[in-house]
Amino acid sequence: MFGVSANLRHVCAACNFGNVEFFNYDWKEAGWWNITFLVGSVLGGFLGGYVFSNPEPIDLAASTVTDLQALGINDFSGLVPADLISWEALGTPTGLIVLVLGGFLVGFGARYAGGCTSGHAISGLSDLQLASLMAVIGFFIGGLLMTYLIYPIIL
Amino acid sequence: MKILEYLKYLLIGTAFGFILVKSEVVSWFRIQEMFRFDSIHMYGIIGLAVVVGIISVQIIKKNNIKDTKGNPITIPPKDASQWKRYIIGGSMFGLGWALLGACPGPMFALLGSGITVMIIPILSAIAGTYVYGMLRDSLPH
Numbered sequence: 001m002f003g004v005s006a007n008l009r010h011v012c013a014a015c016n017f018g019n020v021e022f023f024n025y026d027w028k029e030a031g032w033w034n035i036t037f038l039v040g041s042v043l044g045g046f047l048g049g050y051v052f053s054n055p056e057p058i059d060l061a062a063s064t065v066t067d068l069q070a071l072g073i074n075d076f077s078g079l080v081p082a083d084l085i086s087w088e089a090l091g092t093p094t095g096l097i098v099l100v101l102g103g104f105l106v107g108f109g110a111r112y113a114g115g116c117t118s119g120h121a122i123s124g125l126s127d128l129q130l131a132s133l134m135a136v137i138g139f140f141i142g143g144l145l146m147t148y149l150i151y152p153i154i155l
Numbered sequence: 156m157k158i159l160e161y162l163k164y165l166l167i168g169t170a171f172g173f174i175l176v177k178s179e180v181v182s183w184f185r186i187q188e189m190f191r192f193d194s195i196h197m198y199g200i201i202g203l204a205v206v207v208g209i210i211s212v213q214i215i216k217k218n219n220i221k222d223t224k225g226n227p228i229t230i231p232p233k234d235a236s237q238w239k240r241y242i243i244g245g246s247m248f249g250l251g252w253a254l255l256g257a258c259p260g261p262m263f264a265l266l267g268s269g270i271t272v273m274i275i276p277i278l279s280a281i282a283g284t285y286v287y288g289m290l291r292d293s294l295p296h
Contacts, residue, residue: 041175047172113241
């Protein structure tokens with residue numbers, strides 16, 4: 001079954017220095033196709049976002065722009081806000097939280113829930129799996145908490 | 156022969172990454188717009204993907220379509236009685252998704268697009284995966 005986050009587990013299995021049981025499997029056999037797919041995704045990102053990149057800012061809903069400006073986001077050029085996601089931002093407390101804690105929660109949560117957006121929201125819902133619907137509800141519980149409660153505090 | 160197999164997955168992955176960027180679902184801004192319910196953009200993309208997926212899965216099941224090696228395509232059902240892992244784990248994932256504005260696929264597509272700092276959340280996500288593996292037996296599932 002397809003899911004991008006399974007590759008994070010394959011990486012852990014490839015360097016399982018702590019001999020954690022969850023990562024004791026033949027990652028090459030299980031993951032060679034998915035890892036190849038992932039390499040392609042980086043290449044596709046390079047083609048779509050670098051070689052043939054769109055120079056225009058994203059055509060966001062006006063209400064989102066107003067809300068984000070109120071939170072102190074000013075740079076709306078590019079795909080991501082440089083205020084939060086850049087090497088410069090990594091040196092700020094907020095940027096550090098976004099990049100390090102954000103990534104950690106995505107990795108931990110995806111494996112805990114048994115899948116990410118591609119595995120649950122796309123593949124799982126396509127197969128009408130109740131478990132995937134529960135996971136997607138979870139995604140939104142977390143996402144709404146972050147957007148409406150936590151982001152206003154940390155920004 | 157093996158090279159062709161790799162090439163196939165590489166090309167599908169390339170299309171996936173390209174579309175993730177061009178549809179702007181890799182954008183932190185679009186994720187914020189989604190969680191604020193300000194636009195149909197993200198719902199339209201994910202919703203349409205699911206509709207196409209449902210139709211595809213039904214076609215595969217109805218016609219017993221085989222994979223490239225001639226084996227029947229089966230999708231292992233997930234155990235819905237493990238609701239705790241889906242709700243708690245899903246909520247943790249959602250917190251990270253909204254915070255970083257990117258889920259695993261977009262992290263890698265953004266890295267390819269030249270936003271090199273994405274290597275930091277990718278490494279963090281691998282660390283998060285590893286810590287889950289270590290704590291797995293003591294977490295409610």
